Amino acid sequence: MSKLTRSGFHALHTQAAELMEQSRGRLNVLVCAGTGCIASGAMKVYDYLRTTCQSRGIPVAVCLKDEAGEEGIHLKKSGCHGFCEIGPLVCIEPLDILYAHVKVEDCDEIIEKTILGGEVIERLLYTQNGVSYQRRDDIPFYKNQHRVVLKNSGKSDAEDMTEYLALGGYTAFEKALFNMTGEEICREIANSGLRGRGGGGFPAGRKWESVRRHTEEPVKYIVCNGDEGDPGAFMDQGVMEGNPHSVLEGMMIAGVATGATEGYIYVRAEYPLAVKRLQIAIEKATEIGLLGDDIMGSGFSFRIHINRGAGAFVCGEGSALTASIEGKRGMPRVKPPRTVDQGLWGKPTVLNNVETFANVPGIINHGAQWYKGIGTESSAGTKTFALTGNVVNTGLVEVPMGTTLREIIFDIGGGIPNGKKFKAVQIGGPSGGCLTEEHLDYPMDFDSLKKLGAIIGSGGLVVMDEDTCMVEVARFFMHFTQKESCGKCTPCREGTKRMLETLERIIANEGSPDDLELLEALSDTITDTALCGLGQTACKPVMSTLRHFRQDYLHHVVDHHCPICNGRRRRLEIKADLCKGCGKCAKNCPMEAISGQLRMPYTIDNEKCIHCGACWGACPFGAIDAIEEE
Template identity: 50%
Template sequence: MLKLKSLDDFRTLQDRLQTGRDPDIPTIVIPAGTCGQASGASDIIRVAKREILAKELTGKVKLRITGCHGFCQIEPSVLIEPARTVYPNVGLREMALIVEAVAKGEVLTDLLMKDPQTGEQIEKQDDLPFFSKQVRTLLDRNEKVDPIRVYNYLEHGGYSSLAKALGKRSPAWVIEQVKDSGLRGRGGAGFPTGLKWEMLAKQPNGQEKFLVCNADEGDPGAYMDRSVLEGNPHSIIEGMLIGAYGTGSTHGVIYVRNEYPLAIKHLVIALRQASELNLLGKNILGTGFSFDIQIVRGAGAFVCGEETALIRSIEGKMGEPRQRPPFPIQKGIDGKPTAINNVETWANIPVIIDSEAEAFAKTGTKNNSGTKIFSLVGKIRNTGLVEVPMGITIKEIVYDIGGGPSGKAEIKAVQTGGPSGGCIPADKFDLAVDYDSLTEAGSIMGSGGMIVMDENTCMVDVAKYFMHFLKDESCGKCYTCRKGTQRMYEILDDISAGKGTPEHLDLLEELAVVVRDTTMCGLGQTAPNPVLSTLRYFRDEYLEHIENKRCPAGVCKELIHYSINENCVGCQACVKACPEDAITGEKKQPHTIDAAKCIKCGACRSVCKFEAVDVT
């Protein structure tokens, strides 16, 4: 690969790439992140390649494999550029037809998305309600860039922010820009990034300084960092390079969890390409600025996302948080000043430098500028990654973008912030999504998980689930966190089994407050949030479990029983589905469930087409 010896070399290359591109050639874009591949993207890519070769369309139709576009519900999907036609849930046979249609410039109307309300067909991706309300500054690039081709990234303006910073500007200008942009850490706590960088820059020079990209994304149901890493690894590298230039850092570390093999693969390729182009390493673009990045793979401990534990893990020690102060900015990796930022924060840096602070700060609200990616999952129609400006209300995300509940049951709450977050009830959906309002409501922004829950979700069960997660994932150092989460789980388990007493609730609340107060790191301090927030907004559900020994959502196994009502037509579907042979009944005669044999697995309910199985 060409070694770029100066900024002029870089600009020449970028100009050549940009002028050499013909945007009018029809391009088939197939998102193939981990999620896409799991739903069959690899197969349709194979078909697309075969069809293009077989029909001799090379040069007439282009194919681009990209990272995840965000709309999980429709994967494997295909996007046609420049028309921006989108085909959902593409099968192998459909793929062959699509290639043919693209070559002829046609649109296959049968395969288009249908609006669930009006039944109208929607052709363009940007007209889908899921996309039209989003502001996609980061995810947009996932569509445009093939993650393993650096020229593709350069073509779309990649590394020009770095060149801009290195060119006429000074490190102080970079920090000033990031500060003025009002960017806050996307990892969850929302510390102003510019301020952090300024503190790092102020540490005495002439020593090693570290920048870390925290890609140890561990919240259940959250995967935006993975998508960005898989889909656009160069943006992280560019962000870190700009950060290093601004703060005078010498080494970079990307701490990524080993469960993201595709992200690691793309990162390794991207790092190699960047060094080959002289965008990384010694004397970058001939400017005398040097910076190198290495990858450290995390071994799957949730707590290693906490910055002091992450540092210890990078040092090769046990992932266990330590007392702050001294903060990592003073004493981090090997005792050297270290600044740690989340993947999404780094991805935002090139955007800020490119558009400059003022333009960036226009998106979002005053103290919460820019966009934030959320992973919208749970009982919602449109599952996927949504990028929205800060300050948007939960209602807009859930109903306008998410399309409302997936089933018949009404949505009752949204859980934000993963295990450290809390549940926000439906009557508070007018709440603006930003760091401060979410904290006030008893939850946190967190890294951006948003789990939607409907009437069939039991809040005691939710709290129990998160406590189970946390009791396994606490590092175990602080006694109150280790034992506190175990005891909270124990109490919740008792309540969900109908053994709870009103005293249990008081004890649970008392314990939760002490755990929050007395633990050392962020994990323990926020661990009681799922309990405290469900107690705050859904106390009546807890009381229902305790006083009436009833689970209103029909989830807690010990408190429910299954029965068959008069809707039963005697189709025998449930009889076949029951793993315990607990259902009896002749054909065309109403069936009955033997409560003694029933293990409450719900198999009968899920196969019944006549809503004849009741849970009470």
């Protein structure tokens, strides 16, 4: 293989741009190939469209380099569109048509009427409140978003590197490599205001500069945290599946900035599609010479490796994650020293999450001021959120920092279904807190949420309606945290167990007002003495529900009767005609109350079910229904 030169890189870009321009002269049919749509049959739709078009003499190109001519179509497997509950999704350009809930039975009509005839099939359009939408960007779910990280997800083939190059891919890396010093790169990232999107919100530029200054160390590392463990969260999954090259490019720029030559991406093994697409991206970047030794003759070398996590929530914590990569048990350690000083194998390490790295190419290409112009003064840029729970439109959304909860839940999410009242939203997963109706107009940014006793975390948003008992919610998250505790420190190992026992006693209407004081005392102790950030924030769901929904607790400990839990019985069931057998509900159930086989309808054991709502948030198909019993 001949070595890639800088002029060769420019030639690749020119060729890719020309191929992209040629593809605009034919129909581009994009079938969403995110995990949610695949689980509901998207690949069957893709395969049927491909074979049927070919059998009818319609030339089909499956990548930019394929020839299809003006009479042919470009059939793409795109990244996640975000609106998972209306999948499988098929987008047809340049006709600007989005079809929802597409089945194999619809494909012949799509070929005949739309691909060959240019007609719109009204019945396949998305409809909300009696209005049908042809254009994707006119749908309220998309119209009210501001996509930066997710800009190309759903609009390009995630596995076609030529397409990423045609869209300007790796030009930021080239600019950083040849036109900027490490100090200048770190300063640009710092000036942009980019803060870590993994939960803590630490300034990325400051972290990079700390690693860059370790000039005495010949070995440094760049580590990407893709261990997304919060129940109902799938933001990083969407980025890795839909735009993996943006993650690689961000890591490569961090390598140039700090002098690191090795990168590691730590991904949950439960994300096989993300792993596959990252592997393809790494292989293709290595094949053309963008990864490896002496890249473009610059003298800079960089390689990226993938490590699969075994599903331990604690491995989302930095020191536990690096220990896992090293082959040790994933457990946090005492700090200092910090990861920037002694991280992977004791060497200076930049550790950021997927979304943070995916923001970097845009900052280098467009400048710090461009990025700072989005969001708020102290929280620049956008944030992706996984919007789940009791909300009309669930899915993956991206909005500027500072957007209010009301805009996300009601303008994008469409409000609460079945005419129910909004009660709360859990933000930040097990490390976050619950917010109420009075907080709907607060800006969603790092500092504003901190004042409310909550955190953005990785970006999970679980919406709850009036039929939710907040004591049950607290118990669900405490059960999750206690089960996932690594057990290294006593406050987290024993303290969360005592809190869970107390919550279970309260739920059973066997508690007393003294138990509320016990919960508060235990929370203060755990928060002040736990070893790692996960333990220190483990009590936030309990404390926030105690603060904002104390009446729910008093029903249990004073009245010994909760009008929500005990006033009526609800039986949850999974609708067999809507269940695609993806298994997400079972994976997220804290009580192991859901069972079944992949690609077959799952069932719920209502004797075990605690009505926590985790399955509602996890199901992308709206297959779970609550039936009130007399």
